Amino acid sequence: xxxxxxxxxxxxxxxxxxxxxxxxxxxxxxxxxxxxxxxxxxxxxxxxxxxxxxxxxxxxxxxxxxxxxxxxxxxxxxxxxxxxxxxxxxxxxxxxxxxxxxxxxxxxxxxxxxxxxxxxxxxxxxxxxxxxxxxxxxxxxxxxxxxxxxxxxxxxxxxxxxxxxxxxxxxxxxxxxxxxxxxxxxxxxxxxxxxxxxxxxxxxxxxxxxxxxxxxxxxxxxxxxxxxxxxxxxxxxxxxxxxxxxxxxxxxxxxxxxxxxxxxxxxxxxxxxxxxxxxxxxxxxxxxxxxxxxxxxxxxxxxxxxxxxxxx
Amino acid sequence: xxxxxxxxxxxxxxxxxxxxxxxxxxxxxxxxxxxxxxxxxxxxxxxxxxxxxxxxxxxxxxxxxxxxxxxxxxxxxxxxxxxxxxxxxxxxxxxxxxxxxxxxxxxxxxxxxxxxxxxxxxxxxxxxxxxxxxxxxxxxxxxxxxxxxxxxxxxxxxxxxxxxxxxxxxxxxxxxxxxxxxxxxxxxxxxxxxxxxxxxxxxxxxxxxxxxxxxxxxxxxxxxxxxxxxxxxxxxxxxxxxxxxxxxxxxxxxxxxxxxxxxxxxxxxxxxxxxxxxxxxxxxxxxxxxxxxxxxxxxxxxxxxxxxxxxxxxxx
Numbered sequence: 008x009x010x011x012x013x014x015x016x017x018x019x020x021x022x023x024x025x026x027x028x029x030x031x032x033x034x035x036x037x038x039x040x041x042x043x044x045x046x047x048x049x050x051x052x053x054x055x056x057x058x059x060x061x062x063x064x065x066x067x068x069x070x071x072x073x074x075x076x077x078x079x080x081x082x083x084x085x086x087x088x089x090x091x092x093x094x095x096x097x098x099x100x101x102x103x104x105x106x107x108x109x110x111x112x113x114x115x116x117x118x119x120x121x122x123x124x125x126x127x128x129x130x131x132x133x134x135x136x137x138x139x140x141x142x143x144x145x146x147x148x149x150x151x152x153x154x155x156x157x158x159x160x161x162x163x164x165x166x167x168x169x170x171x172x173x174x175x176x177x178x179x180x181x182x183x184x185x186x187x188x189x190x191x192x193x194x195x196x197x198x199x200x201x202x203x204x205x206x207x208x209x210x211x212x213x214x215x216x217x218x219x220x221x222x223x224x225x226x227x228x229x230x231x232x233x234x235x236x237x238x239x240x241x242x243x244x245x246x247x248x249x250x251x252x253x254x255x256x257x258x259x260x261x262x263x264x265x266x267x268x269x270x271x272x273x274x275x276x277x278x279x280x281x282x283x284x285x286x287x288x289x290x291x292x293x294x295x296x297x298x299x300x301x302x303x304x305x306x307x308x309x310x311x312x313x314x315x316x317x318x319x
Numbered sequence: 320x321x322x323x324x325x326x327x328x329x330x331x332x333x334x335x336x337x338x339x340x341x342x343x344x345x346x347x348x349x350x351x352x353x354x355x356x357x358x359x360x361x362x363x364x365x366x367x368x369x370x371x372x373x374x375x376x377x378x379x380x381x382x383x384x385x386x387x388x389x390x391x392x393x394x395x396x397x398x399x400x401x402x403x404x405x406x407x408x409x410x411x412x413x414x415x416x417x418x419x420x421x422x423x424x425x426x427x428x429x430x431x432x433x434x435x436x437x438x439x440x441x442x443x444x445x446x447x448x449x450x451x452x453x454x455x456x457x458x459x460x461x462x463x464x465x466x467x468x469x470x471x472x473x474x475x476x477x478x479x480x481x482x483x484x485x486x487x488x489x490x491x492x493x494x495x496x497x498x499x500x501x502x503x504x505x506x507x508x509x510x511x512x513x514x515x516x517x518x519x520x521x522x523x524x525x526x527x528x529x530x531x532x533x534x535x536x537x538x539x540x541x542x543x544x545x546x547x548x549x550x551x552x553x554x555x556x557x558x559x560x561x562x563x564x565x566x567x568x569x570x571x572x573x574x575x576x577x578x579x580x581x582x583x584x585x586x587x588x589x590x591x592x593x594x595x596x597x598x599x600x601x602x603x604x605x606x607x608x609x610x611x612x613x614x615x616x617x618x619x620x621x622x623x624x625x626x627x628x629x630x631x632x633x634x635x
């Protein structure tokens with residue numbers, strides 16, 4: 008039997024070229040000698056080829072004949088407009104810029120390489136070595152599905168913090184190294200922010216329904232300014248008063264902003280107001296300073312830190 | 320591109336042919352060497368697939384579907400008939416391009432009116448994403464990042480006041496930045512460090528002052544590491560830590576080399592590079608009772624000792 012790549016190529020060409028949809032019997036007739044003769048084996052081989060082509064991204068259309076001699080028969084074809092990449096018309100420097108961008112941010116991406124090849128660009132690693140600035144953009148399996156849902160305004164369902172959520176996905180944001188989903192949580196009846204890598208299991212798209220997104224929505228503005236606020240959400244914003252030693256005071260002010268400074272003591276140590284709505288995030292921030300920082304108030308946050316340290 | 324072993328699946332071969340053929344048809348003639356390097360194939364793999372495709376055909380044009388042959392190391396393509404255009408981008412590929420492009424737009428020095436900005440706009444339009452506000456990438460950068468990037472691009476020497484995490488002190492250093500990169504929300508620069516005579520990685524947010532010395536040095540020849548491989552320095556000591564369910568953020572935030580199977584209670588053993596003892600001390604205290612240092616033995620108590628020092632503050 009012929010090499011499978013040859014049969015797949017012929018099948019692809021036939022379905023692209025045909026002026027009218029073709030049944031499996033007609034396809035096997037055109038590709039003489041390439042499909043098995045027995046009906047069951049032929050069907051199985053064809054189904055395998057069809058799913059291989061779809062896997063590659065080839066849009067194979069099918070219809071079932073409604074009446075007449077061939078009623079009930081399935082016929083296949085490929086719509087050239089849905090198959091071909093068109094309308095992009097990138098200039099050479101634009102393609103090159105996308106290639107450099109890929110090298111600087113997603114150097115090992117096989118889908119990215121595939122995309123660049125389709126645009127007529129070369130290998131990713133031929134572009135950006137030695138670029139003076141680069142970033143690592145984290146990859147997550149659920150991102151393409153979420154982006155698609157954001158674009159099509161379709162609700163999604165997923166598990167988060169052991170609760171099944173149904174969310175209208177308004178937008179995605181990469182910030183401080185993590186991807187976030189911002190959307191309207193139907194169970195909570197309010198806007199919520201989720202760390203995408205903390206989503207439990209698969210993201211399912213609720214097809215057949217759509218939602219309206221607020222007209223002025225921008226994920227950057229909707230995102231809580233301070234990570235120590237994320238995930239709280241249900242509670243009122245809270246703040247703690249923190250004393251940072253002189254050696255680390257400049258770093259803390261840089262991190263939080265000068266407007267957070269309450270006062271600087273004569274020895275140079277500094278008191279700052281710090282969001283502590285999300286207590287674990289606050290604790291992690293505070294302990295980053297080890298014994299160079301201390302919570303002054305509220306008392307219960309101070310007690311929490313002491314209890315946490317005693318547990319080690 | 321890394322060489323593969325074993326036969327390549329038919330799907331992969333066809334996928335590669337469908338991006339290779341339009342490119343070949345546009346060029347007309349290309350050396351086998353250039354084409355195979357471009358598409359990550361060996362010359363033998365490339366020749367095999369092209370010869371195969373040259374035999375493809377439909378009645379009445381058997382053998383004439385794709386007019387391509389190889390002669391003396393050169394691929395020749397005749398009159399293009401089929402497969403002149405590549406397949407449409409699938410949603411994963413489109414996502415990769417958009418997110419890589421938008422991340423690069425956030426890097427210092429990116430020009431929204433330049434080729435990348437124009438290319439991204441065309442891409443968004445072609446994908447039907449008329450509204451690009453749904454996906455945003457923010458790479459907020461600390462003060463001095465732009466100065467350091469500028470210095471890296473011209474080879475300028477900088478004098479910095481740098482807070483060293485391992486010694487918990489600020490010192491003056493002279494560096495020549497080579498590459499700035501961001502990973503997991505932090506910004507770093509790989510630079511020639513005057514003090515050690517080696518290439519060192521500095522966190523930009525730990526620079527307290529930055530000024531040019533006025534000297535410029537031609538950039539060193541040694542290649543900069545590929546993004547993602549920045550922490551793959553084998554000389555750094557390693558530690559084995561058991562992480563509880565509430566300490567899994569350590570795996571997300573820091574490069575973790577080996578991850579074991581989770582046990583019944585959700586604890587996982589990981590191996591991490593320990594860039595400094597100070598880092599290890601902080602991380603073990605932050606993880607609290609959710610992390611347990613297994614190896615090496617001399618660090619087993621590091622978290623508890625640091626916690627005791629912090630507690631002393633609250634009891635005085």
